[in-house]
Amino acid sequence: EVQLVESGGGFMQAGESKRLSCAASGLTFDDYAIGWFRQAPGKEQEGVSCISSSAGSTYYADSVKGRFTISSDNAKNTVYLQMNSLKPEDTAVYYCAAGFDCYGMDYWGKGTLVTVSS
Secondary structure, eight states, rough: OEEEEEEEOOOTTOOEEEEEEEEEEEGGGSEEEEEEEEOOOTSEEEEEEETTTTTTTTOOHHHHTTEEEEEGGGTTTTTEEEEEEEEEGGGGEEEEEESSSSTTTOOOOOOOEEEEEO
């Protein structure tokens, strides 16, 4: 059974930094792209970032470029999202997901809430 478990959410002040973690199990980590998505209250889900070890590529939404960094530790089957210079508009539930590539996700975690106060 594939499981993705997010952690690291919480309450932050604008300008602070936070690192989210996504621990994956039940899949061959190197074979999958892992993405971070978020959904703010009343808004559609947004793709935030994605990393594909097999393709050697990363992706960032324009809204987070230069502030967020995605990385992976294949030995730990864990992907991280380092979030710097947080803004109130970053407030959302953050989900990690796994798929064959960054354009289609097959497995989803349950999400972790990030709240950024001004």
